[in-house]
Amino acid sequence: MTARPLLIAALWALALPGHAASPPAAPVDRAIAAYADGRLPEAAAGFRQLAAQGNALARYNLAMMHLRDELPRSRVPEARRLLEQAAGQGFVRAELALGELHEQGRLGRVDLVQAQRWFLRAAEHGSADGQLAVGTAFFLGRGAARDMAQAARWFREAANGGDVGAQYLLASLYEQGDGVPRDLRLARYWYDIAARNGDEAAPFKRQEIDARIESERQPDGA
Known part of the structure; x- marks a missing residue:
């Protein structure tokens, strides 16, 4: 049950504005509320009606209900059909x-x-x-x-x-020179951002890069 409100919140946030043939928002709100409350038959009926009218959000929601086996006759091929319709929009x-x-x-x-x-x-x-x-x-x-x-x-x-994992991975590519020119300063920049965004390993990498940059500043034999 805990995943349902999160799922609906994600759906609502990702609904595309200005869709042609989209029905008024109120029926979508009712179906979403029914789903969040666990009234799955009511939610499914609402999403099914809206999906038939061309609502991409309802098509996605109904597909997710198929994939989560929340319908009396949940079917993965039907989920695929609905998802492809929504993706086409x-x-x-x-x-x-x-x-x-x-x-x-x-x-x-x-x-x-x-x-x-x-x-x-x-x-x-x-x-x-x-x-x-x-x-x-x-x-x-x-x-x-x-x-x-x-x-x-x-x-x-x-x-x-804003993806923290990507920030860390990009930093590592700059550190190693994989796919990009090796650049410790850019590596440090992205490790720092990842660290600020909560990556646990990034602060240690940032410290390591700082030491390497300082070492490269030193003249030979210093």
């Missing part, structure tokens, strides 16, 4: 969910190439989660050819979007 959370379905093999087999395709769409639409996933795929060579320059590009996008 530019609903970023649906793009991420489709990437996760392929990545986790919930559609019958793991398909990292398709996962990367959907994560890339989310990344291009500004999702820090999608950007981190795409960067990780390039970093590891999973679902895409290993490409450290592309990994650095997408880690930077996610880092600028």
Whole structure:
């Protein structure tokens, strides 16, 4: 039950403004309230009606109910259909969910190439989660050819979007010179940001980089 309010909050925050054919907000509010209260049949009925009217948020919500087995006849293929409809409307959370379905093999087999395709769409639409996933795929060579320059590009996008993990990873790339020119000052900059945002390892890396920068300042034989 604790995940439901968080899920709905995320959905509501990610609803795209100005969608054509979107119904008034009040029915969406009622369905969301029913879901948050645990009145799942009522919520499902509301989301189903709104989804049929073309509401991307309702389509996503109904898909999540299928995936969480919260419906009498929950079906993953139906969740996929709804998510693809919502993704076709530019609903970023649906793009991420489709990437996760392929990545986790919930559609019958793991398909990292398709996962990367959907994560890339989310990344291009500004999702820090999608950007981190795409960067990780390039970093590891999973679902895409290993490409450290592309990994650095997408880690930077996610880092600028506030993702702490991406901030730390980008710092490490600058420290090692992987995909970017080696630059201890930029490494220090991103380790510092990650530290300020709560990464537990980053303060130690920041201290280590400070010592290395100071050492490189010293003339030979000093």
